[in-house]
Every structure is written in C-alpha cells, then in structure tokens.
Amino acid sequence: MTYDLFIxxxxxxxxxxxxxxxxxxxxxxxxxxxxxxxxGTMAADMEPLAPARLVPxxxxxxxxxxxxxxAMAETLAxxxxxxRLWPSEPAARATARWLCAEMVAGFTALRGQCPMQxxxxxxGFSPSPDTLxxxxxxxxxxxxxxxxxxAASGPLFGTYSLADVFYTPxxxxxxxxxxxxxxxxxxxxxxxxxxxxxxQWRAMGMTVAYEPFPYAQDLPAQSWPIGGExxxxxxxxxxxxxxxxxxxxxxxxxxxxLDGQIWGFCNPFCRDKSVVDPEAWPKFAAMIHSVNDS
Numbered sequence: 001m002t003y004d005l006f007i008x009x010x011x012x013x014x015x016x017x018x019x020x021x022x023x024x025x026x027x028x029x030x031x032x033x034x035x036x037x038x039x040g041t042m043a044a045d046m047e048p049l050a051p052a053r054l055v056p057x058x059x060x061x062x063x064x065x066x067x068x069x070x071a072m073a074e075t076l077a078x079x080x081x082x083x084r085l086w087p088s089e090p091a092a093r094a095t096a097r098w099l100c101a102e103m104v105a106g107f108t109a110l111r112g113q114c115p116m117q118x119x120x121x122x123x124g125f126s127p128s129p130d131t132l133x134x135x136x137x138x139x140x141x142x143x144x145x146x147x148x149x150x151a152a153s154g155p156l157f158g159t160y161s162l163a164d165v166f167y168t169p170x171x172x173x174x175x176x177x178x179x180x181x182x183x184x185x186x187x188x189x190x191x192x193x194x195x196x197x198x199x200q201w202r203a204m205g206m207t208v209a210y211e212p213f214p215y216a217q218d219l220p221a222q223s224w225p226i227g228g229e230x231x232x233x234x235x236x237x238x239x240x241x242x243x244x245x246x247x248x249x250x251x252x253x254x255x256x257x258l259d260g261q262i263w264g265f266c267n268p269f270c271r272d273k274s275v276v277d278p279e280a281w282p283k284f285a286a287m288i289h290s291v292n293d294s
Contacts, residue, residue, distance in 0.1 A: 003030040004059040006049060008037040010205030012214055014116040014169030017201055018069050019056030021165040022076055024197045026083040038214065070104050073162050087149070087157040095148045096163040099141050099156070103166045110134035114173045117214070118202045120221040125177045132180070138170060139185055153184070154191060168192045175225060194226050199280035200273070203227065207272040227277035232258040234275050240264030241291055246283040263288070 005023060007016035023030040035045040035055050049057045052067035058075070059065050066072050077085040086093045109130035127135070145156040145163065156163045171189035174181055181189070192198065202224070223229055235255045245252055245266035252264025254271040258278055265271040274284050 001029065001061045003028065003061065004033060005030050006033045006035050006046075006052075006055055006057045006059070008035050008055040009208065010201055011118045011208070011210075012116060012205075013037065013055060014111075014172070015054070015069050016056045017116075017169055017172075017198075018165055019058065019072055020201060021168060021197060022069075022073055022085065022162065024201075025160060025165065025195075026076075026080070026085055028076060028080060028083065038210070068104075069166070070100060073100065073165075077162070084159070085162050087159070087161050087163075089149075089157075092145075092149050092157045095145055096157055096161055099145060099163050100166045102141065103170070107134040107138065107170070110138075110170070110173060110179075114177045114179070115215040116169050116172050117176060118172055118205060119213070119224060120217075121175065121223070121225060122177050122217045123220040123222060125179070125217065125219060127177070127179055135174075135179055135181060138167075139181055142167075142185060142188070153187065156188075164192060168195075168198060190225070196280055196282070199227050199277050203273045203276040203280050204269075206276040207269060227280055230276055230278075232256045232275040232278050234271060235262065238262055238264055242287060245270055246281075246287040258288070261288075 003023060005019055007013060007020060010016065020032070022028075036042050037055070046053060046057075049059070049065050049067070052065050054067065056069060056072065057065060057067050058072045060075075066075050073085065076083075087096050109128060113128055113131045142156060146152065149157040151158040155161065156167075171192040173179065174186070174189045175193060233256060235257045238252065238255050240252050240255050240262045242264050243252060244250060245264065247270050248266045250266035252266060254265045254268050255262050256265070256271050256275050263284070265274065274281055278284060
C-alpha cells in the first residue's frame with residue numbers, strides 16, 4: 001500500500017514540504033513525483049490529477065486523488081491511526097487542528113513578503129507591519145499550544161505531530177529572513193530545521209541549480225545554518241573505498257571526496273544530495289564509520 005505524492009521544487013515549495021513530512025516523519029510508504037513549477041510544465045504535469053491544480057497532491061493506493069494539505073493530513077490520520085499524526089490527548093488534538101487550520105487560511109503577509117527558500121539567510125531584511133503582526137499571532141498560537149500540552153520546548157504538543165509539520169516552513173521563513181521572535185521560539189525553529197528529514201529535503205532540493213534564483217533579495221546572504229557549509233566535493237573519478245551505493249546497493253558510478261577519502265554512489269543524485277549535507281544521511285554516515293572505525 002504505497003501513496004503517490006506530487007510535489008514542487010523542494011527549495012521553495014512550502015506546501016510540498018508539508019505533504020512530504022506527513023508521510024516521511026510518520027513512516028508511511030510513498031513515491032514522490034516532481035511537478036515542474038519553474039520549468040513551465042506544471043499544467044501538463046497536473047493533468048492526470050484533475051481537478052487538483054496545486055501541489056502537493058496525494059494519490060491513494062486505490063487511485064483516489066486528494067488535493068490540499070489539510071485534507072491530505074486528515075485522510076492520512078484517518079487511514080493510519082496507529083501512526084498518531086495528531087496528538088492523542090483530546091484537548092491537544094483539537095488545538096493542533098486549530099493551529100493547522102489557521103496556518104492554511106492565514107499569515108498571508110508573512111507568506112507573501114517572505115517566500116520560503118532554503119538556501120540563504122538574508123541579512124538586514126525589514127518585515128512589514130503586517131508581517132510583524134503575523135509573527136506575533138504565530139507566537140501567540142505557539143504559546144497557547146504549549147499551555148495546553150505542558151511542553152516547554154521541543155514539539156508543540158510534547159511529541160511530534162502534524163502541528164510541527166505545518167509550521168516547519170514557517171520556521172524556515174523565520175530563520176531564512178532573520179525575523180524577530182523570542183529566543184525560545186527561535187530555538188523551536190532551529191529544532192524543526194535540524195530534523196534529519198528536513199535536512200534531507202533541503203539537500204535534495206540543493207541538487208537543482210536555478211538561474212536566476214527565485215525570490216532573491218538585494219541583501220547580504222549567509223549560508224544556511226544547518227548543513228549549509230558543505231565539506232564534501234563531487235569528483236569525476238574513483239576508485240572509491242566502497243563498491244556499492246549506500247542507498248541502493250547498486251555498483252558505484254559517481255564519486256565524492258570527503259576528508260581526503262573517495263566514496264561512491266550509483267547515480268549523480270545520490271552523490272549530489274550527499275555532497276550538500278553528508279551528515280543528513282544515516283546510511284552514508286554509517287558506511288563511513290564502519291570503514292573508518294574498523
């Protein structure tokens with residue numbers, strides 16, 4: 001029973017990130033399909049999913065298509081109660097649904113002025129009064145969630161839930177644009193963005209080059225704060241220490257250098273996502289440690 005998830009470009013599609021995290025973080029089986037948001041093929045790519053017209057979209061194993069992130073979330077929670085996508089305690093669950101619904105319907109100033117991007121931290125960005133009001137509202141909702149759950153830090157409701165999924169792209173905006181929030185909420189944002197699944201999403205997005213870069217700002221930029229300083233380098237030839245790809249188990253054809261050692265992968269994508277953020281990939285890290293510690 002495998003779901004088909006249709007997504008946009010990972011570096012920029014905040015709603016696609018939400019759809020992916022719903023499946024990835026709760027261990028639900030899926031295949032991803034990339035829709036061409038910036039290649040001009042979006043309309044044609046979406047035709048088989050009609051009347052869905054935006055990403056993400058989810059196709060169920062029986063062929064049913066579900067559009068809109070909140071509908072996807074409720075469908076998956078209904079189909080997989082054992083995964084506990086929503087908090088288990090009734091008041092927390094109701095509050096989490098409230099936070100997600102307000103995320104879907106609101107914060108238009110923040111979303112409009114600060115499009116999500118996962119490559120840079122902009123310095124000197126000036127949020128509008130309406131964006132500041134959105135941030136204040138978000139902090140109010142997060143404080144309310146913690147009052148209901150009793151969780152002083154970490155996930156809003158004590159254990160990771162759909163509420164954290166829906167606010168991860170907000171965290172990316174707060175960190176990427178240096179927006180003013182409390183230190184506690186900045187720490188929460190960094191917790192969300194440090195999650196290994198989020199790091200993997202970003203690393204996969206960084207394998208695509210964009211010219212010009214969408215949503216560029218005429219501001220000084222720093223590298224992304226988690227996994228932003230790549231220590232690995234793609235190289236053209238081996239031999240590599242390993243003979244098979246750590247992800248697929250297939251023979252290696254593409255190579256990277258890390259700390260003076262050459263490692264191999266079965267295709268350029270496997271290599272390039274590892275170049276971007278080597279520490280985001282447990283299978284790659286385990287291979288390195290098994291060799292270096294032997």
